[in-house]
Amino acid sequence: MEEIIRVSDQFYILATSSRVDDRTLVLKDGGTFAVFDRFGDFQPVGLGKQGLYHEGTRFLSRLELYMGEHRPLLLTSTVMEHTPVLSVDLTNPDFYENERVALARNTLHLSRSSFLYQATCFTRITIQNFALHSVDISFRIFFAADFADIFEVRGVKRERRGRLLEPDVKDNAVLLAYEGLDGVVRRTRLECSPSPAEISAGAIRFEAHLESKGTAVACLTISCDPGDRVALERTYHRAFAETQAKLEKTRAGACHVTTSRGRFNSWLTRSMADLRMMITLTPKGPYPYAGVPWFSAPFGRDGVITALETLWINPDIARGVLAYLAATQARAIAPAQDAEPGKILHEARQGEMAALGEVPFGQYYGSVDATPLFVMLAGAFYERTADRPFLEALWPHVERAIHWIDTLGDRDGDGFVEYYRRSPHGLVHQGWKDSVDAIFHANGVLADGPIALCEVQAYVYAAKRQAAVLAAALGRVERAGELQRQAEALQRRFEEVFWDDELSTYVLALDGEKRPCRVRTSNAGHCLFAGIASQEHASRVAQTLMGEDFFSGWGIRTVAGSEVRYNPISYHNGSVWPHDNALIAAGMARYGMKDRALKILASLYDASLFVDLARLPELFCGFARRAGEGPTPYSVACAPQSWSAATVFLLLQACLGLSIDADNAQVRFSHPRLPEFLKEVKIQNLHVGKSSLDLLIEGRDQDVGVDVLRLDGDVDVSASR
Secondary structure: OOOOOOOOOOOOOOOOOOOOOOOEEEEEEOOEEEEEEOOOOEOOOOOOOOEEEEOOEEEEOEEEEEEOOEOOEEEEEEEOOOOOOEEEEEEOOOEEEOOEEEEOOOOEEEEEEEEEEOOEEEEEEEEEEOOOOOEEEEEEEEEEOOOOEHHHHOOOOOOOOOEEOOOEEOOOEEEEEEEOOOOOEEEEEEEEEOOOOEEOOOEEEEEEEEOOOOEEEEEEEEEEEOOOOOOOOOOHHHHHHHHHHHHHHHHHOOOEEEEOOHHHHHHHHHHHHHHHHHEEEEOOEEEEOOEOOOEOOOEHHHHHHHHHHHOOOOHHHHHHHHHHHHHOOOOOOEHHHOEOOOOOOOEEOOOHHHHHOOOOOOEEOOOOOHHHHHHHHHHHHHHHHOOHHHHHHHHHHHHHHHHHHHOOOOOOOOOOOOEOOOOOOOOOOOOOOOOOOOOEOOOOOEOOOOEEEHHHHHHHHHHHHHHHHHHHHOOOHHHHHHHHHHHHHHHHHHHHHHEEOOOOEEOOEEOOOOOEEOOOEOHHHHHHHHOOOOHHHHHHHHHHHOOOOOEOOOOEEOEOOOOOOOOOOOOOOOOEOHHHHHHHHHHHHHOOOHHHHHHHHHHHHHHHOOOHHHOOOOOEOOOOOOOOOOOOEOOOOOOOEHHHHOHHHHHHHHHHOEEEEOOOOEEEEEOOOOOOOOOEEEEEEEEEOOEEEEEEEEEEOOEEEEEEEEEEOOOEEEEEO
């Protein structure tokens, strides 16, 4: 049976055979990531995603460690909380000679430590002998490199590929190479220390004599060269020291959040560690890549939402996202990339297939919501930082985005922004729910475009209001008034057209004939987040979303359980997405419904207790919560995923009613609430302009108190109850 099956739309991730244990552990550094099995190996099995990747190409597809003729036994494995190191503990199976046990299992301890740094995977293998006698041990590492493009790994079949070059084998190193159809020679170099007993194009063998309680150490470095990289010589210890120094420097100036509950702190710690791992330094600043393995690249929508979720705790992320997206903003019509002047990037990919145009995603603009979200983030960033020089540099890009919204974004001039793909190979649906079956009518019939999504109109409303504030800050008073009037007109028109009294929520979308898709979905919750909903309608939407049809016990489903296309194990039609829930919770809190926001926070916290490493994945299945069981995993969900990792920070902000006005040096808590299981939250090293402060938020009977523990500078802190 094939591990990968072909489906009609080649760009969507669908489940494959899972005949083997496919639990994986992930490392990422910059444009490099690795997907290991629990032994610390790469195996071409299960979903077939394991391997070492760099800039859209898999540079190593097999890495398997054997002790003698056998695979070692797994004791435990994890990715460390405070440092991105994969730690694996293994032991030997029974070794036989002449049908008798010559070395009993659990006699040798084998420890593997791996991390990524500067396009290289560093691994140290330590073997310790706990027998009462000396032991001669042989262990081998088998390896291979298929140099598959990430889209090939996802299941796309290519008519032609490049050619594998002859391996170059040295005394302690092997060079594997592939010449792509794009003319680029990609190389994988494996180098070991000490020199092995035997080395070939596919295996390395080490031999060691271990006295009782003796130890042997071997190191393996696997370097990825995409054709233009100058190799840097690093030993395991030197590279590890450099990564630790870099990490400590990042932590030193960061804002830290801790609580009175240890398990909640684990969720916070893992989320922050994942965000650090997902952030890649671009020439324009830090950018959170979307998710590993399938979306380890800059995505406009994902980057903006992650930045919004983390804006209060780390505005540097938002600055990097805005600068990168401004620099890549489309300037011309390019149908193959769904690009139009003023549009904000959907995604940017590297790799052979993107370079050749076999997929349109090298620099692709098929996203209808990234453009208004970009403007929303620009306004929110200015409120958070009061960075006037950055605003002045950004303003022309904001105006270009608004111009696209008003012209090419509104193809028929009805006042609503629609999408319709130009590229025959691009995404059919261009909102955040971009599966081919995600936009449909009540009878299940798929909607034809151009399509106007409800949440996109809400984002446009918020974008116009934020742009008005920015214009006023720049002294453009007339433009500010114009933008504000446009926002108000859109709000009135939106309420008339998108509200459905019978559904007690906003319709999902308008199709190409302006027929409403009368389907109850989580998209309506984003209208609360953006603030376009009236108070009455916001209350009814919230009540609908928290009903049994939507709320699974782990969070709000993307589609109500009674809808015809509801499927709890689908990607977008009944699953639960943490980031979706965080935006909805923030929207509910915005309209004063803190109890409901607290319920969502509690449900996702409970989910974090069941998932591996306390890491919320991209999504999980929408089955109703069952006693004693955790949420059902979605088979090909990315983990880590940036906007899922950032979820906890927006949820806390929503429940605390936390806002920061940097221009007036104010920190505000509007009707702060804490869930019952948290007695206090401590925020340390919160930066507001050039000032910093530590805060203690403490539950007191029926009230929540806010105390300033440290203040360096001049900041006004207040709480309304």
